[in-house]
Amino acid sequence: MDFVLSTADSLLLDKVWAHVLPLHPTNTSSEYPISVLPATSAWSRDYIPRQLLSLSVLTLLGIYALYFIFAWLSYRFIFNHDMMRHPKFLPNQVRLEIMTSVRAFPVMTLLTLPWFQAEVMGYSKLYDGLDTYGWPYLFASILLFLLFTDYCIYWVHRWLHIPFIYKVLHKPHHKWIIPSPWSSHAFHPVDGYLQSVPYHLFVFLFPLHRMVYLGLFVFVNFWSIFIHDSDMITGHPLETVINGPAHHTLHHIYFTVNYGQYFTWADRVGNSYRQPEKSLDPLLEVQLKGNKKEQ
Numbered sequence: 198m199d200f201v202l203s204t205a206d207s208l209l210l211d212k213v214w215a216h217v218l219p220l221h222p223t224n225t226s227s228e229y230p231i232s233v234l235p236a237t238s239a240w241s242r243d244y245i246p247r248q249l250l251s252l253s254v255l256t257l258l259g260i261y262a263l264y265f266i267f268a269w270l271s272y273r274f275i276f277n278h279d280m281m282r283h284p285k286f287l288p289n290q291v292r293l294e295i296m297t298s299v300r301a302f303p304v305m306t307l308l309t310l311p312w313f314q315a316e317v318m319g320y321s322k323l324y325d326g327l328d329t330y331g332w333p334y335l336f337a338s339i340l341l342f343l344l345f346t347d348y349c350i351y352w353v354h355r356w357l358h359i360p361f362i363y364k365v366l367h368k369p370h371h372k373w374i375i376p377s378p379w380s381s382h383a384f385h386p387v388d389g390y391l392q393s394v395p396y397h398l399f400v401f402l403f404p405l406h407r408m409v410y411l412g413l414f415v416f417v418n419f420w421s422i423f424i425h426d427s428d429m430i431t432g433h434p435l436e437t438v439i440n441g442p443a444h445h446t447l448h449h450i451y452f453t454v455n456y457g458q459y460f461t462w463a464d465r466v467g468n469s470y471r472q473p474e475k476s477l478d479p480l481l482e483v484q485l486k487g488n489k490k491e492q
Contacts, residue, residue, distance in 0.1 A: 281377075355467065375446075428443065
């Protein structure tokens with residue numbers, strides 16, 4: 198977020214802060230009239246309260262944009278709307294999912310701010326320049342990020358299913374037994390934050406290029422939406438490796454299987470893997486219900 202904040206400052210926020218909290222020069226001996234001096238804020242770029250407020254706004258705008266753009270695209274072009282006729286698809290569920298997400302984002306943003314602030318203050322291992330670690334590490338770091346965060350999220354997710362934790366934090370997300378793309382971020386805010394911690398932790402443990410980090414930030418939000426589209430397409434060659442929508446649909450239906458985020462290996466190691474099968478497709482229940490109505 199240090200790159201995002203710096204870019205936003207240069208393009209817009211310097212002017213905004215100069216307008217909201219202008220610096221009033223006290224030295225009138227300058228050869229230039231005060232009126233022609235560049236507008237400056239009393240809160241400089243490195244002033245922590247300014248950084249925190251700017252980061253809050255940028256993060257909220259970013260997550261709202263990613264959520265509504267990607268969820269709408271998935272809902273419009275990928276999600277099978279017949280699933281909304283499933284007996285366990287709640288009345289007004291899409292509206293409820295959106296409202297839950299919208300209410301969660303501000304709290305999740307506040308919880309995430311210390312990580313972003315630490316990045317801005319230079320404590321992370323984010324780096325610039327392709328020659329810093331070379332191209333091989335650049336590509337390896339992407340795989341390392343996915344493997345590290347996948348395994349960490351597996352255990353965070355599994356711990357969230359411990360009964361006394363589940364009732365307080367994770368149960369609201371499992372309200373959506375038949376999920377839609379809008380349910381992807383419909384969490385209790387603490388639940389959503391806990392599952393995001395591995396993403397932030399990674400850049401304090403391992404070097405990662407700033408642009409790659411931003412790209413992965415967009416990707417993980419897209420992926421979270423993608424796996425919530427209730428799609429039970431099975432039989433593709435990567436099904437045993439990639440934890441896709443079919444796997445996560447089974448997680449929402451059966452609760453104690455397929456905790457992984459991207460891959461199936463952690464579930465296999467943790468003995469919680471369940472293979473998607475056509476016979477488990479919730480769409481079959483919708484079709485059966487439709488056939489009964491026609492009879």
